[in-house]
Amino acid sequence: MALPAGFGSGGASVAGPSPLEVRLRRGGCVESVHRVHAVVCDQRGRILMRAGRPDHETFIRSALKPFQALPLLSSGAAEQFDCGEKGVAIACASHAGTPTHAREAFRLLWNADLEVSQLQCPVPIGASSPLEHNCSGKHAAFLATCRKMAWPTESYLQGDHPVQREVHRRVAELLGLPAAELVAARDDCGAPTLRLQLAQMALLYAHLGASTQAELEQISRAMLAHPELVAGEGRFDTELMQRAHGQVLSKGGAEGIQCLSRIGEGLGVAIKVEDGSRRAKQAVALHLLRQLDWLTPSGLQELEEQVLILNPGVSLEVEGALRFQEG
Template sequence: MNNSLKYPQEHLLVYLKRGSCIESVHRVHAVVCDNKGRNLMAAGEANLETFIRSSLKPFQAIPFLSSGAAEQINAGDSGIAISTSSHEGSTLHAREVFKLLWKSKIDVTALQCPIPNSATSALQHNCSGKHAAFLATCKKMDWPIETYLLGNHPLQIEITRLVSDLLRLPAEELVAARDDCGAPTLLLRLSQMAFLFAHLGGSKHAELEQISRSMLAYPNLVAGEKRFDTKLMKNSHGQLLSKGGAEGIQCLSRVGEGIGLAIKVEDGSKRAKQAVALHLLRQLDWITPGRLEELEEETLLLAPGLQLEVQGSLQFQENKI
């Protein structure tokens, strides 16, 4: 590979170096948006369209609260946190998901997320908390249980309506597709993802405020002790919300300020999105340097002789989304 390989500097670039030589390159897009829908800073294509994947989960949890289902079963902050999670399938996580179903008087067999390889129950699937909250909401609203993942189901229609309201656009403009767990996910512009997370971290929306509080109260349930989202929320001392998605999606929010950050790695690399997230947090000064260094040491551990290097920065924008 040509070790002088470069892309236009408006994109963020992550280089994997073996010794002093470049072995792989990841091209990354990122945008910062406020809760009025304004693009504040960007690198690459702010309006790049891609699927939000699991970063949608905090917003898919809204009907769980607004329907009264969470209150009815006394889900508490832990139950709300697991409903937003992409967890590691540990006993802790599976038990919390089971509690949502048990309190709702719903059998585990109603879960339609897959049983992971080397697992024995759908409770261990990383999306099981979202599915359990879906089912609890359907039970409370007397909606069909068996078809809760279909796009024309009342629950999925309500989720689309809520997201469209937050984005201030007609629901029919949103494009949905099946995610790996079977639930719908949405095709959005990167700037729209940042806009959603600006709402999550600094919204007057009652349910989103409760969801963000629950995620911060139980970061271990949102991902897992050794996972990026959990580490970031714990190390920020309640200042940051973090929710990643597959294929190089990472979304964050600065709590109390109504500002969201969305990241997309073109080739879907997890290591690249995490490296870029930490790189941009340093630029934005959203976390103390000491905590950031700890996260870099814990998160970006590579084999001896390998290192990740991020080039580029966010640039101020004038356009609105």
């Protein structure tokens, strides 16, 4: 999938700054090394800063969730079924499956006169209900949208279902691409996710933080108002948004995906760890937040102490930095 017109700076080569490296040291010796690509885009799709390849292609995984929530709003389902900000936030969540999270997902279903049995996300190991699955809010939002639009509920995860086609249409619109060019595959929860270039992910998050489109602004406002629903206590997205005072939105995905938005400035960041390491993506996110000056030093220290918990004698260090895109 080629970068659409407007990306980059007039056809600049993909050659450029090297990927970041995250090194785990044990007793002063390097034990593991993770290679990481990162890019900053504005809402016009211009690559402003980068480390590694902005055209690196991978699946966006759960970082797609804020955009999968768009049909809930555009269909009128969120208003009709009185979702409120909490309902929108849980629709965007990769949550911890606590009773609080399960209750919000259940409320989405209850208000739309839907049954828990209609959820097609798996029941997690050791759990008793699909409501405890980290994607239950997204699935409940899909079903509520289907109820409002009189679309079939039993096939809502199929790629050709109207709710999935609408997600793809909206994402393609934001990227300036024909929807037919998007490549989808099944995520672990059963819903489609998309294979995108890293710069395209950053562009999506630039739009999410720009506050220029009403539905995206509703989504970002809900996530920032209820960060505890988006992930959970002690989890990176929640802890970051609680310390950013409404200025930074954060949403991660599996296999080393992390996306950030700078609210009101139309800037998006996308991070991909080649080997999928969670600790590496969190270390890089902290490193870039420090470089971009998006979080206070005290907030960064608190966040690092909260999420990067390592055994004694073990440390993580990030080598490299974002570089400005050359014109």
